[in-house]
Amino acid sequence: MALFGPVMSEHQRKIRNEETHVHYLGKSIQNELIDILANAIKEEILRNARTAKYFSIIWDDTPDVSHVKQMTVIIRFVQAEDNAVIAVREHFLCYVPLQETTGAFMAETILEEFKKMDLCIDNLRGQGYDNGSNMVHRRKAFKEIPGHSSTHRWDVLKRHVQSLTVKPPSETRWESRIDALKPTRYQIGDI
Known part of the structure; x- marks a missing residue:
């Protein structure tokens, strides 16, 4: 110092x-x-x-x-x-x-x-x-x-978007992360 x-x-x-x-x-x-x-x-x-x-x-x-x-x-x-x-x-x-x-x-x-x-x-x-x-x-x-x-927000989202199909991303398979994001892309209007 x-x-x-x-x-x-x-x-x-x-x-x-x-x-x-x-x-x-x-x-x-x-x-x-x-x-x-x-x-x-x-x-x-x-x-x-x-x-x-x-x-x-x-x-x-x-x-x-x-x-x-x-x-x-x-x-x-x-x-x-x-x-x-x-x-x-x-x-x-x-x-x-x-x-x-x-x-x-x-x-x-x-x-x-x-x-x-x-x-x-x-x-x-x-x-x-x-x-x-x-x-x-x-x-x-x-x-x-x-x-x-x-948890509360997820429940509210599921209640208002009945067709929600969001999936968690895989920790090991990078290509499955893309598949996990596709439902969000196609349901963004509802979300």
Whole structure:
């Protein structure tokens, strides 16, 4: 850091010459500075998400090095920049420890996080969960998370387009991806 700033360079010179013993380079102060910077960055991301209004979330559960279950929280929104450039932004926000991995508990945890982040759940337009089996098999969990989930939108689409024949793309056969998109091409008017 001393290479890029005269203040830090002078500070390091004083430490080397023992002109000062207060150097703020210990692990505690470094961790505190990292936390302060991380919170400032997170708040800027959330401010941008609130400005964009509509957003989607991805919650992915994974154990940490001590095998404690936790969820990664990722937010995605569309941002219009000053020079009229439209960009999709996707940001990692935090890890949230989980005491349970039931759908109901995860839904409760998600709702608590929304409150902490001051995000309006009515503006939620998409949800993704890595631990989907816990969320899907517990209909109660989905009901606890209001908003416009992809499951709800799919049901609405199927209700209004009876002849819908959209198929999921194959993970391994590229040519089948074309076949999966053909129904959308021919049914776009109905959709």
